[in-house]
Amino acid sequence: MCGTNNATADPTTAAHTISASTPYQRVDDFLSNVGSYKIIESTLREGEQFSNSFYTTEMKCKIATMLSDFGVDYIELTSPVSSPQSYEDCKTICKLGLKSKILTHVRCNMEDAKKAVECGVDGVDLVIGTSSFLREYSHGKSMEMIRKTALEVIEYVKSKGVEVRFSSEDSFRSDLVDLLTLYKAVDKAGVNRVGVADTVGGATPRMVYDLIRTLRGEVETHFHDDTGCAVANALTAIEAGATHVDTSVLGIGERNGITPLGALMARMVVTSPEYTKSKYNLKMLKDIEEYVASCVQVNIPFNNPITGFCAFTHKAGIHAKAILANPSTYEIIDPSLFGLTRYVSITSRITGWNAVKSRVQQLGYSLTDDQIKEVTAKIKQMGDIRPLAVDDADSIIHSYNLSLQQATVA
Amino acid sequence: MCGTNNATADPTTAAHTISASTPYQRVDDFLSNVGSYKIIESTLREGEQFSNSFYTTEMKCKIATMLSDFGVDYIELTSPVSSPQSYEDCKTICKLGLKSKILTHVRCNMEDAKKAVECGVDGVDLVIGTSSFLREYSHGKSMEMIRKTALEVIEYVKSKGVEVRFSSEDSFRSDLVDLLTLYKAVDKAGVNRVGVADTVGGATPRMVYDLIRTLRGEVETHFHDDTGCAVANALTAIEAGATHVDTSVLGIGERNGITPLGALMARMVVTSPEYTKSKYNLKMLKDIEEYVASCVQVNIPFNNPITGFCAFTHKAGIHAKAILANPSTYEIIDPSLFGLTRYVSITSRITGWNAVKSRVQQLGYSLTDDQIKEVTAKIKQMGDIRPLAVDDADSIIHSYNLSLQQATVA
Numbered sequence: 001m002c003g004t005n006n007a008t009a010d011p012t013t014a015a016h017t018i019s020a021s022t023p024y025q026r027v028d029d030f031l032s033n034v035g036s037y038k039i040i041e042s043t044l045r046e047g048e049q050f051s052n053s054f055y056t057t058e059m060k061c062k063i064a065t066m067l068s069d070f071g072v073d074y075i076e077l078t079s080p081v082s083s084p085q086s087y088e089d090c091k092t093i094c095k096l097g098l099k100s101k102i103l104t105h106v107r108c109n110m111e112d113a114k115k116a117v118e119c120g121v122d123g124v125d126l127v128i129g130t131s132s133f134l135r136e137y138s139h140g141k142s143m144e145m146i147r148k149t150a151l152e153v154i155e156y157v158k159s160k161g162v163e164v165r166f167s168s169e170d171s172f173r174s175d176l177v178d179l180l181t182l183y184k185a186v187d188k189a190g191v192n193r194v195g196v197a198d199t200v201g202g203a204t205p206r207m208v209y210d211l212i213r214t215l216r217g218e219v220e221t222h223f224h225d226d227t228g229c230a231v232a233n234a235l236t237a238i239e240a241g242a243t244h245v246d247t248s249v250l251g252i253g254e255r256n257g258i259t260p261l262g263a264l265m266a267r268m269v270v271t272s273p274e275y276t277k278s279k280y281n282l283k284m285l286k287d288i289e290e291y292v293a294s295c296v297q298v299n300i301p302f303n304n305p306i307t308g309f310c311a312f313t314h315k316a317g318i319h320a321k322a323i324l325a326n327p328s329t330y331e332i333i334d335p336s337l338f339g340l341t342r343y344v345s346i347t348s349r350i351t352g353w354n355a356v357k358s359r360v361q362q363l364g365y366s367l368t369d370d371q372i373k374e375v376t377a378k379i380k381q382m383g384d385i386r387p388l389a390v391d392d393a394d395s396i397i398h399s400y401n402l403s404l405q406q407a408t409v410a
Numbered sequence: 411m412c413g414t415n416n417a418t419a420d421p422t423t424a425a426h427t428i429s430a431s432t433p434y435q436r437v438d439d440f441l442s443n444v445g446s447y448k449i450i451e452s453t454l455r456e457g458e459q460f461s462n463s464f465y466t467t468e469m470k471c472k473i474a475t476m477l478s479d480f481g482v483d484y485i486e487l488t489s490p491v492s493s494p495q496s497y498e499d500c501k502t503i504c505k506l507g508l509k510s511k512i513l514t515h516v517r518c519n520m521e522d523a524k525k526a527v528e529c530g531v532d533g534v535d536l537v538i539g540t541s542s543f544l545r546e547y548s549h550g551k552s553m554e555m556i557r558k559t560a561l562e563v564i565e566y567v568k569s570k571g572v573e574v575r576f577s578s579e580d581s582f583r584s585d586l587v588d589l590l591t592l593y594k595a596v597d598k599a600g601v602n603r604v605g606v607a608d609t610v611g612g613a614t615p616r617m618v619y620d621l622i623r624t625l626r627g628e629v630e631t632h633f634h635d636d637t638g639c640a641v642a643n644a645l646t647a648i649e650a651g652a653t654h655v656d657t658s659v660l661g662i663g664e665r666n667g668i669t670p671l672g673a674l675m676a677r678m679v680v681t682s683p684e685y686t687k688s689k690y691n692l693k694m695l696k697d698i699e700e701y702v703a704s705c706v707q708v709n710i711p712f713n714n715p716i717t718g719f720c721a722f723t724h725k726a727g728i729h730a731k732a733i734l735a736n737p738s739t740y741e742i743i744d745p746s747l748f749g750l751t752r753y754v755s756i757t758s759r760i761t762g763w764n765a766v767k768s769r770v771q772q773l774g775y776s777l778t779d780d781q782i783k784e785v786t787a788k789i790k791q792m793g794d795i796r797p798l799a800v801d802d803a804d805s806i807i808h809s810y811n812l813s814l815q816q817a818t819v820a
Contacts, residue, residue, distance in 0.1 A: 048760060049729070051720035052712075054797035082727075083759035085794035107728070129732075129739075137735040138728065170739075202680050202742035205615035205642050206649065226742050227680050228673035228715050232615050232642030239616065254729055254740070256713045256721045263638035270612050270637050301711030302462075303666045305638050310461035311666045317492075318517070318548065319459070319664055322539075325547040329539075329580075330664070332612035332636050349493035350458060384495035387464035 031213055031241040034272040039280075040220060041072040041261065043248040043292060044093075045105045048078045050252035052296045057089050059295045061096060063249075066288045068098035071280040072261075073244070076103045076125060080115045087119065094120040101163070108146070108166070113153045123163030123192065126153060129199075130179060131170035143178050147185050154189045165220060167195025172203045172211065183215065193218040193244060198233065201226030201255070205236040212240035220244035223259050225251055230259040235267050249292040250300070262289055266305040270332050283339040306333065312342040317352015320344045324358050347393045349383035351376065356393070363394065365401050375400040441623055441651040444682040449690075450630060451482040451671065453658040453702060454503075455515045458488045460662035462706045467499050469705045471506060473659075476698045478508035481690040482671075483654070486513045486535060490525045497529065504530040511573070518556070518576070523563045533573030533602065536563060539609075540589060541580035553588050557595050564599045575630060577605025582613045582621065590624065603628035603654065608643065611636030611665070615646040622650035630654035633669050635661055640669040645677050659702040660710070672699055676715040680742050693749040716743065722752040727762015730754045734768050757803045759793035761786065766803070773804065775811045785810040 044060055047053055055063070064075050075098070080087035094102050101122040106112035108128040116124045128146055129138045141149075150166055157164040166186040168174055183194045196211060201224030212219060221237040221244065223230040234245045251260030262285050268276045276282075286307050293300055302308055312335040314323045322329035323344060335342050346355045353369070353376040360367050360375070367375070378400060379393050454470055457463055465473070474485050485508070490497035504512050511532035516522035518538040526534045538556055539548045551559075560576055567574040576596040578584055593604045606621060611634030622629060631647040631654065633640040644655045661670030672695050678686045686692075696717050703710055712718055722745040724733045732739035733754060745752050756765045763779070763786040770777050770785070777785070788810060789803050 049726045051723045051725060051755060078760060083790040083794045086759060133736065133739045134732060137739050138732040200740060200742040204681065205646060225713065226715060227677040228641030229677065231638030236615060251713050254725060255723060256715055256718045267637040267639065271614065298712040299709060301713060302708040303635065303661050303711060305636060305666055308666045313461045313665060315461060315664060316459045322544060322548040326543065329543045329547045330610060332610040345461060349496060350488060380493040384493045
């Protein structure tokens with residue numbers, strides 16, 4: 001079990017050990033919100049834009065309930081304007097009485113905003129494209145038209161006593177002066193949050209840091225994963241002062257999706273362990289991922305952080321030896337935080353005798369180190385010829401021990 | 411096809427457009443190597459540490475050949491000390507005459523180094539744990555002992571006319587002064603590269619930038635993906651002056667693996683399009699991933715960058731409308747660079763009439779905008795009830811058109 005070897009090496013506090021023992025301090029300066037970040041969970045909005053998604057009302061209610069129990073601050077739903085059932089489902093979820101606040105995500109126009117308010121949501125997330133690409137090819141509006149409409153819609157939503165967020169779309173390909181002018185105007189109009197979205201998934205951590213640090217107040221961020229940076233960008237945004245991060249379970253969304261809830265938890269439980277462990281019910285993660293995966297008919301990716309089938313499997317001899325002495329050597333996350341366990345594999349040609357020794361002891365045999373090296377060579381020999389099943393190595397150990405006993409008898 | 415609508419919006423040059431039109435410049439300062447980074451491909455070393463890996467000699471040769479044809483600079487192999495077959499395979503691959511240089515990765519001791527040189531490799535990658543965790547629980551050596559052994563082994567490898575890299579392990583939990591002292595010593599001894607490894611996958615982009623920018627010369631970096639940052643960390647390392655990045659196909663390796671080759675290509679084709687397109691044979695990526703996936707018996711993750719089944723699928727009405735007008739609106743990567751195509755889905759309740767209009771035109775019907783809005787409502791109506799197959803929307807369009815014709819006749 002973790003931490004039984006050495007109190008200072010308890011992996012449940014490994015992140016603290018890192019901060020204390022190296023010059024690479026956790027980023028905890030005046031901008032950073034790593035100890036207070038909030039999650040806007042969008043499996044029921046962005047996730048509905050995933051190619052495979054079709055949610056029944058029952059699925060939506062179950063997903064929303066699980067996410068609320070997990071501890072996310074907000075749950076975002078598909079626009080009620082999308083279809084009649086989307087409208088009904090939005091109303092139904094608002095009436096569930098969940099701990100999480102319910103949002104819906106609509107285009108920045110009066111008609112959509114009215115429908116949203118009708119549904120009884122706690123907040124309305126307004127969005128409009130601000131890059132030259134989207135202004136030219138999507139809605140055709142100038143920045144001045146965007147500003148004018150935004151102010152009217154914001155005033156309306158606020159007059160109904162409902163929270164309102166205003167987000168640009170494709171923010172990282174928008175002109176910075178345009179963006180800041182617009183954010184200043186909507187801030188003055190009293191929005192609760194502004195949103196920054198890497199809609200095409202092209203932003204880098206440095207681009208994120210540079211943009212987010214220019215903003216103040218409640219800032220929500222949304223990162224697509226087309227270039228594999230959605231988790232790091234979310235972390236960097238929080239370091240730069242963002243207060244809220246959008247996620248979806250397994251990252252499902254348009255194209256290959258957005259920051260996954262689980263991978264963000266992996267990142268933040270290392271960067272900000274106390275806050276993350278106290279705020280989120282981490283042991284629910286696997287059940288939530290499995291339920292959503294079954295709803296949208298995908299498998300959990302083999303290489304998924306935390307819940308991938310081998311995320312806590314150790315194979316090379318040199319790794320296995322050290323992990324058996326102290327799990328912190330090759331694990332930055334304690335699997336038990338997520339209700340999971342580690343596995344040390346000895347069934348391959350790259351195993352080592354220290355790992356085999358541990359298995360020999362588990363099986364109750366007393367072999368000398370030289371004998372263990374001999375049986376390790378036999379395992380490697382078979383591992384050179386074919387893939388080994390979990391019990392193959394055990395069979396070789398049993399057989400080796402038997403031949404030793406017979407030799408003694410003889 | 412991409413770019414036929416507007417010359418300035420050609421997605422094959424989208425990254426340049428970003429740099430030119432926003433203040434968030436590509437990081438291209440004096441430290442950055444984004445225009446000259448090299449790949450050390452470790453599917454045959456780190457990848458053999460993946461839980462499911464068992465490679466036959468034939469598989470190893472085929473993978474090495476594909477990676478060489480793809481254009482990676484180095485191919486790294488499992489230590490020949492691991493098993494007799496590992497030794498034989500290392501010799502075999504060295505004799506293939508590939509364009510890529512062949513490396514093997516061994517513990518920093520004389521016995522391992524001699525075996526490596528015997529095999530005929532172009533270079534030997536030496537590694538030893540330098541964090542207090544690994545020094546205490548893995549090999550038990552002091553920094554002084556590490557330095558002394560390293561210098562002897564480096565001298566030996568160089569005397570044989572073979573390239574040598576010296577890497578610390580668990581670098582981000584090692585003491586900075588210890589690390590720099592050691593790197594200075596091995597640099598003086600004439601190593602070709604030093605290596606920095608985030609062995610436990612806990613590093614963040616800022617930690618990476620802070621460490622890598624202190625180093626000069628050839629610097630190789632190795633990032634595990636336990637906290638979802640392996641791609642962003644690799645980019646950040648290159649921005650901070652790293653010259654080489656370790657990858658494996660689909661990221662396979664210990665636990666949930668390292669920086670995936672494909673995701674790194676997605677990142678770098680956006681950050682440094684000209685260099686990446688000219689150096690790497692991007693159209694081979696899908697075949698390489700599929701072959702390696704079949705060798706280690708996994709599926710391509712549904713959300714994989716570039717080759718995930720829906721990486722270029724657009725679903726929400728607002729996205730579909732814009733992508734049909736100009737693909738750069740919602741695509742940062744042109745799928746044709748990788749020999750792939752995009753797909754615009756209209757089979758859901760969140761589709762929009764502009765997307766349906768495009769499909770109506772593809773089917774050869776002439777409907778008015780009002781008629782298209784009516785048929786869109788019918789598609790949404792069915793999309794509210796059940797998941798739609800690709801041809802369901804077509805059936806609804808055919809049926810609607812037929813009823814229009816019959817009404818005209820009547």
